[in-house]
Amino acid sequence: MxxxxxxxxxxxxxxxxxxxxxxxxxxxxxxxxxxxxxxxxxxxxxxxxxxxxxxxxxxxxxxxxxxxxxxxxxxxxxxxxxxxxxxxxxxxxxxxxxxxxxxxxxxxxxxxxxxxxxxxxxxxxxxxxxxxxxxxxxxxxxxxxxxxxxxxxxxxxxxxxxxxxxxxxxxxxxxxxxxxxxxxxxxxxxxxxxxxxxxxxxxxxxxxxxxxxxxxxxxxxxxxxxxxxxxxxxxxxIPFPDEKRLEAIVNAGLANRLQRMGVKIDGEPPKLGDGTAARLVDLTLKFRDAQPDKKPGIAEMMDAAALLVGAGSSDLAVVRPALVKLKRDGALFQDAMRMAAS
Missing domain, CATH: 3.40.50.300 (P-loop containing nucleotide triphosphate hydrolases)
Known part of the structure; x- marks a missing residue:
């Protein structure tokens, strides 16, 4: 046959x-x-x-x-x-x-x-x-x-x-x-x-x-x-991606996320500064590992990346509103910030 x-x-x-x-x-x-x-x-x-x-x-x-x-x-x-x-x-x-x-x-x-x-x-x-x-x-x-x-x-x-x-x-x-x-x-x-x-x-x-x-x-x-x-x-x-994959997702999807927010993009699509995508991914994973009641997913991470571009900043403190959804998770986020900075 x-x-x-x-x-x-x-x-x-x-x-x-x-x-x-x-x-x-x-x-x-x-x-x-x-x-x-x-x-x-x-x-x-x-x-x-x-x-x-x-x-x-x-x-x-x-x-x-x-x-x-x-x-x-x-x-x-x-x-x-x-x-x-x-x-x-x-x-x-x-x-x-x-x-x-x-x-x-x-x-x-x-x-x-x-x-x-x-x-x-x-x-x-x-x-x-x-x-x-x-x-x-x-x-x-x-x-x-x-x-x-x-x-x-x-x-x-x-x-x-x-x-x-x-x-x-x-x-x-x-x-x-x-x-x-x-x-x-x-x-x-x-x-x-x-x-x-x-x-x-x-x-x-x-x-x-x-x-x-x-x-x-x-x-x-x-x-x-x-x-x-x-x-x-x-x-x-769809499993939650590893660190390398998450960084690729941030770099590939940032322009689309900004467009969905109503940002008009002319010329080269905006990107995060050197190393910022990797630092954002590291922070996101450390926050997830802390077991908050509401873990940030890819959607929240992309919102955080868009916030960094909009603020023209590499300071990860600005992404808190995107990653933290519950007041009781705030302390865990601060711990993740300290770990990411060390």
């Missing part, structure tokens, strides 16, 4: 020297997220397996290690221009990942005798938009009713997108299992279209393989996810 070796899409792009896309849209708006992200080999392998198997990628790790940013970085590297983010809440309903229906507004409009088509009260959300966009308009036209009949961005050719479902462990207990059928089939039904002859999107086999949405799901592991859900995911854990 001959087995064809899988050569992953992401690893192939990296091997061929692909550059991250400069432009990326998050829920229809430009975003700087994902630029400067350093992809680990293990993460690349996990993404490739998820793409090949057509399964969601479940990414775990402590807060601030870059789980959410991974989805943005993959979209940039694969030249996928659209990413849809769904931030899960404790009150989230699985159906809201596909669309929302404003029943209250429709009732009000009905009372004023100005109610339009039911489609006028439907808003397609992250997973719903990704699935619709992967099909030719003609294949999903029955779902594009009311205001969606004209001006739907699906007028363009079918396209691929990335969906990030952020912090799924915050959701109600049944949320993950309620997604199983729709994510497995890449199809969903609009139950408010009962008289519609085709109230659901075509099944997965109708989506061209190269256009299938890539789904990245993040978890802080605050609670155990259902076994049935875990079986249908490819799993990857």
């Amino acid at each position: 001959t087995v064809t070796k899988i050569f992953g899409e992401l690893s192939s792009a990296l091997k061929n020297g692909a550059k991250p896309a400069a432009a990326l849209n998050e829920n229809g708006r430009k975003t700087a997220r994902g630029a400067g992200y350093l992809l680990e080999d293990e993460a690349v392998a996990a993404v490739d397996v998820a793409i090949e198997l057509g399964r969601p990628l479940l990414v775990s790790g402590e807060p601030g290690v870059g789980k959410t940013e991974l989805g943005y970085a993959v979209a940039r590297m694969l030249q996928i221009p659209d990413l849809y983010l769904h931030s899960v809440k404790s009150t989230s309903d699985a159906g809201e990942l596909f669309y929302t229906y404003d029943a209250l507004q429709r009732l009000r409009d009905s009372q004023l005798s100005k109610a339009g088509d039911v489609g006028d009260y439907i808003e397609f959300q992250a997973m719903g938009r990704a699935i619709l966009s992967a099909h030719p308009r003609s294949a999903v036209a029955p779902l594009l009713r009311g205001k969606h009949a004209e001006g739907w961005d699906g007028n363009a050719a079918p396209r691929r997108s990335v969906v990030v479902i952020d912090e799924i462990d915050k959701a109600p207990k049944d949320f993950p299992n309620d997604l199983l059928h729709e994510i497995e089939t890449m199809s969903f039904r609009v139950k408010e279209y009962p008289g519609n002859p085709t109230p659901e999107t075509p099944s997965l086999d109708k989506i061209e393989r190269s256009l299938r949405p890539l789904v990245v799901i993040t978890s802080n592991e605050e609670r155990q996810l259902p076994d049935a859900f875990l079986r249908r995911c490819v799993f990857h854990e």
Whole structure:
């Protein structure tokens, strides 16, 4: 028997020297997220397996290690221009990942005798938009009713997108299992279209393989996810990086962090002074080793680096507001400062 070796899409792009896309849209708006992200080999392998198997990628790790940013970085590297983010809440309903229906507004409009088509009260959300966009308009036209009949961005050719479902462990207990059928089939039904002859999107086999949405799901592991859900995911854990890796992350991601703060960068991207990145990393690790109640992650460390650039200083005392989140951790930070200075 001959087995064809899988050569992953992401690893192939990296091997061929692909550059991250400069432009990326998050829920229809430009975003700087994902630029400067350093992809680990293990993460690349996990993404490739998820793409090949057509399964969601479940990414775990402590807060601030870059789980959410991974989805943005993959979209940039694969030249996928659209990413849809769904931030899960404790009150989230699985159906809201596909669309929302404003029943209250429709009732009000009905009372004023100005109610339009039911489609006028439907808003397609992250997973719903990704699935619709992967099909030719003609294949999903029955779902594009009311205001969606004209001006739907699906007028363009079918396209691929990335969906990030952020912090799924915050959701109600049944949320993950309620997604199983729709994510497995890449199809969903609009139950408010009962008289519609085709109230659901075509099944997965109708989506061209190269256009299938890539789904990245993040978890802080605050609670155990259902076994049935875990079986249908490819799993990857992002460990907290070592000292050398953290310094590389600071140097690579500083410009992006400043842009997200609204800082306009002309010419060469700003950098920390000689040795300052290494000193910041050393301080961050010493503070983490002191076991504060709220350990600083990569996100906090990048905020600290941006503070140093903004202050035009190499004095690490200015980073305290970025690294210390709880009053009771202040003494531990001062101890870490003394150790870093010795």
